[in-house]
Amino acid sequence: MRFLENMSFGQYVPARSWVHRLDPRAKVGALALLLTGVFMAERPYDWILWAAALWLCAALSQTSVAFLLRSIRTVLxxxxxxxxxxxxxxxxxxxxxxxxxxxxxxxxxxxxxxxxRLTLLVLFANLLTLTTSPMALSDGLESIFSPFKRFGFPAHELAMMMTIALRFIPTLLSETDRILKAQLARGADLDRGSVVRRMKAFIPVLVPLFVIVFQRADDLAVAMEARCYRGGEGRTRMKPFCWRAADTAALVFCALLIVGQKLLNWVIG
Structure with missing residues (x-):
């Protein structure tokens, strides 16, 4: 169960890097462009291009590639x-x-x-969560979806649900690790035997984990009600967004990567 100790997916790591300072809307847009290019990739030099782009993004965010690769364990x-x-x-x-x-x-x-494709998708998405706080990501998604409010689209509610889900990933991993250590201290054997035996051995882990999940959800609901949370209507932001030249440059760079990929395919054939 050592994979839980170094899990990085869904975590936010504060820093003063260039990527951290980008507008969350720009980062979401850049992620969409990067994933579009990844799903268009087919040839070996396409993968070299996107691997280099991932390395550059990791360097600009002051994140080691080794730490980033830990998120692959979640979806391996x-x-x-x-x-x-x-x-x-x-x-x-x-x-x-x-x-x-x-x-x-x-x-x-x-x-x-x-x-x-799946590997690069997870790595680029993990880079977003590592460099964007849950609150900033929620506000950014709400701002992106806000034009659809006139059609009855619940932009704030959807952004809040996505943010809470991302925020709870490291919490659930931490609780799972705590329960596993408690069971191992009681002599539980979770790593030996047939598949059926291992599944049965995990029941004492899953039951308290589900109980904790519902307790955490109830605590969160009580905390939100105590702070008079009534949805997104009339809510303001403590730190208003400010679109800068760097945000535009990030989107242009990601778009140029897609154009470069198409030109490379056209030239090489």
Whole structure:
């Protein structure tokens, strides 16, 4: 259970970096552009381009790539499962086959492509949460969605739910780690035996975890009501947003990366 000790996904790390000082709206927009480019990537030099972009973003945010890579542990099973699914069940002329499982050249290409896409998606998204406080992210998302309020879209409520969900990730990981250590101190064996036995051994962990989740949710609701929280109508921000030239430069840079990728594909063919 050591993976819980170094989990980085969903955490905010305060710093005075260039990325930290960007407007949260610019960071959300930049993330959307970066993910668009990642999902358009197919060839090896495309992945080199986006890996270099990730390294540059990490350097500008004063975040080590090693610390950033820890977030992969959260979704490693999903990445491996998706890659294997595409590897064994993608259409194409089979290179190897055993029963319903077959490996084709198209399947191999699709497997590593999907694995790289999911990996970069998680890393770029984690970079956003590492450099943006939950409150700033909530205000930024609300500002982005605010034009849709006239159509009845609950911009403030959606932004608040997303922020609370992100904020609770490190809290839940911390509580899970605490419960695991308590169970191990009582002699629980969670790492041995068959899959069924391990699942049964986790029941004493999951039950108190669910109880704690509901307790934390109730405490949060009471705290919000005690502070007279009534939704987003008429609420103001302690720190109003100020769009600067650096925010525009960040969006332009991300857009130029997509243009550069398309030009590279056109030149190389």
């Amino acid at each position: 099973f999903l990445i491996v499962f998706t890659a294997l699914l595409n590897l064994f069940f993608a259409s194409g002329e089979p290179l190897w086959q055993w029963g319903i499982f077959r490996v084709s050249r198209e399947g191999v290409e699709l497997a590593w492509t999907m694995a790289l």
